[in-house]
Amino acid sequence: MEQRVSFLERFLVHIVLLVFVVIAVFPFLWLLSTSFKPPSEIYTTEIQLIPQTFTLENYQFLFNMKDGLFLKWIGNSVLIALLTTVLGVFFAATTAYALSRFNFPGKRGTMYSFFLAQMFPGAVLIVPLYNIVKNLGLLNSYVGLVLAYITTALPFCVMMLKGYFDSIPIELEEAARVDGLNTFQTFYRIVMPLALPGIAVTAFFAFITAWNEFLFALTFMNDQAAYTLPVGLRTFVFQFRTDWHYLSAGAVLITMPVLLFFAVAQRWLISGLTAGGSKG
Amino acid sequence: MLQAIKRNKAAYFFVLPAMLIMIVLVFLPLAQGIFYSFTNMDQYNMGNRFVKASYEFIGLQNYIDVFTGSGLTEFLGVLKQTLIWTFTNVFFHATIGLGLALLLNRHIKGRAYYRMLLLIPWAVPSFISAFAWRWMFNGEYGFLNVMLTKMGFAGIPWLSDPFWAMTAVIMTNVWLGFPFMMVTFLGGLQSIPKDLYEAAYVDGASRIQQFFYITLPQLKSTIFTATLLGVIWTFNLFAVIYLITEGGPFNSTEILVTYAYDKAFSAWRLGEATTYGTIILSLLIAFSFFYSKVMKVTEKE
Numbered sequence: 075m076e077q078r079v080s081f082l083e084r085f086l087v088h089i090v091l092l093v094f095v096v097i098a099v100f101p102f103l104w105l106l107s108t109s110f111k112p113p114s115e116i117y118t119t120e121i122q123l124i125p126q127t128f129t130l131e132n133y134q135f136l137f138n139m140k141d142g143l144f145l146k147w148i149g150n151s152v153l154i155a156l157l158t159t160v161l162g163v164f165f166a167a168t169t170a171y172a173l174s175r176f177n178f179p180g181k182r183g184t185m186y187s188f189f190l191a192q193m194f195p196g197a198v199l200i201v202p203l204y205n206i207v208k209n210l211g212l213l214n215s216y217v218g219l220v221l222a223y224i225t226t227a228l229p230f231c232v233m234m235l236k237g238y239f240d241s242i243p244i245e246l247e248e249a250a251r252v253d254g255l256n257t258f259q260t261f262y263r264i265v266m267p268l269a270l271p272g273i274a275v276t277a278f279f280a281f282i283t284a285w286n287e288f289l290f291a292l293t294f295m296n297d298q299a300a301y302t303l304p305v306g307l308r309t310f311v312f313q314f315r316t317d318w319h320y321l322s323a324g325a326v327l328i329t330m331p332v333l334l335f336f337a338v339a340q341r342w343l344i345s346g347l348t349a350g351g352s353k354g
Numbered sequence: 355m356l357q358a359i360k361r362n363k364a365a366y367f368f369v370l371p372a373m374l375i376m377i378v379l380v381f382l383p384l385a386q387g388i389f390y391s392f393t394n395m396d397q398y399n400m401g402n403r404f405v406k407a408s409y410e411f412i413g414l415q416n417y418i419d420v421f422t423g424s425g426l427t428e429f430l431g432v433l434k435q436t437l438i439w440t441f442t443n444v445f446f447h448a449t450i451g452l453g454l455a456l457l458l459n460r461h462i463k464g465r466a467y468y469r470m471l472l473l474i475p476w477a478v479p480s481f482i483s484a485f486a487w488r489w490m491f492n493g494e495y496g497f498l499n500v501m502l503t504k505m506g507f508a509g510i511p512w513l514s515d516p517f518w519a520m521t522a523v524i525m526t527n528v529w530l531g532f533p534f535m536m537v538t539f540l541g542g543l544q545s546i547p548k549d550l551y552e553a554a555y556v557d558g559a560s561r562i563q564q565f566f567y568i569t570l571p572q573l574k575s576t577i578f579t580a581t582l583l584g585v586i587w588t589f590n591l592f593a594v595i596y597l598i599t600e601g602g603p604f605n606s607t608e609i610l611v612t613y614a615y616d617k618a619f620s621a622w623r624l625g626e627a628t629t630y631g632t633i634i635l636s637l638l639i640a641f642s643f644f645y646s647k648v649m650k651v652t653e654k655e
Contacts, residue, residue: 079460084462087457087460087462088462088463090457091454091457091458091462091468091472094450094454094472095468095471095472097529098471098472098473098474098475098529098533099471099474101475101483101486101487101490101529102474102478102482102483102486104486104489104490104497105482105485105486105489108489116495117494117495118495119494119495119500119503120500121497121500121501121504165371165372165375166372168367168368168369168371168372169368169369169371169372169373171368172364172365172366172368172369173369176362176364176365176368178362178365178366179362181365184369184373187373187376187381188376191376191380193586193635193638193639193642194380194384194635195589195590195611195614195631195634195635195638196590196592196611196615197590197592197610197611197614197615197618197627197630197631197634198384198387198388198628198631198632198634198635199380199383199384199387199631200615200618200631201387201390201618201624201627201628201631202383202384202386202387202390202628203379203383204618204619205386205400206383208402208403209401209402209403210403211403221379224375224379225379225380225383228372228375228376229376229380232372257364258364261368282479285479286479286480286481286593288481288592288593288596288597289592289593289596289615292596293619303481304479304481304593304597307481307482307485308597311485311488316492318489318492321485321489322489325482325485325486328479328482329478329479329482332477332478332479333474333477333478336473336477337470340470340473344473344537344541
């Protein structure tokens, strides 16, 4: 039974949605347009969404930067985000499973500590972590930054994965135990394969969080060659002068793969997020 | 105790590695950070691999400095900005998110496409979006001012005027955050049983009544969790402000976390910075405690 909706109302709904779509899409479209314009068309008081002179010079500049800096930033970002993701998911998986399936003294405390850890502002942790990393001589190294990222990735992955394990019926494991598998075998042979979609979604979000991180990267990496993408791109705005044409090209290169991935995996990522994380 | 450990050997074995990492990388550093807040640590006495640290324990002095005299004025100013930043953001995230979720929860043509396009602010890496907005806020050539001038208005000093700078960072962050609330609420709406609405319709309840008597109560726990997390995230959110205004002009867009960061890594007054950090943490814990208490009370009613 549908409640009746007038034509006018349907029309208004579409108008409102379209307005928000334009607002949602425009900033990136504008960046895309800027990235293909020559400076003369960028630093002007005319509004042109489609460039009059289409140019790839801004992109060429990035790939021809001294010491291949831009490529190095991409490499750093990918490597650091990957390492964080792998370590985070690896250590979180067994923990999340134990929190989902076992009752043991100290469970509440453990859960609570992971939950609380998600709340810590970088502002408290960054000074001691900086001190530790500096004293270990790990500033400007992948290792130092990955250590810092683990502090957010690990609690995040534990909470997400626990949600997935909770949704897997326990009967399968009981059957496996009857068949003579021990706890570890049950976990690796039965539960892990079943939780694979959940693990993939968790890994994706852990990756994106590390990929987007700015605060620690800014603090721990002060050698240009060690920058990650957010810190590197920022140099176009602050250090040299305001080079929006280069910045926009870099931004487009970084965003395109992420956007394509989102478009393809959208449904899957959203259902993953609502199933795991936000049920708190 | 020992028996409990034996019985739960597997569980402890599963939890141990992650717990050790948390202790070494989160809880010990946290304790260390809180300890620093009672010291006069700065860049000269913090020590390094080769020089032993020489900062001194100064008791509550840092806290006294924050809560008295000019320190207090400074702190209250930044706190006020933080509260404006946090609650304005979360308010618009939640209302826009809920509004769009309600629209998307209907049978309309092209729903999947609308949803996909509306998720773009969430999908684009947030530092890229911050740059994109900063470019649009550019005083001379930025899209917004060029557009305003074309329409016959004066340009707005987006990033050079305290009020407009705050408006600009909030606009950016509202744009960044509404899609997440939208999908969260959409998930919540879809789990409300349809027969509730049908029963209400048969009983003659108007759509507005249905919203207030069915939708809102059913969504309450989703709204609670999402806004609580939203407040914590926004309160701690560093990158947007730092990439767009760096806290300026004249500290007018500093929030507690960016301010603490500047104290640490621009002024290198690490003792004072960790004092701010500890205060931020206490505020957050107090807020979530209070918020969940309030929710429990209202749920009982």
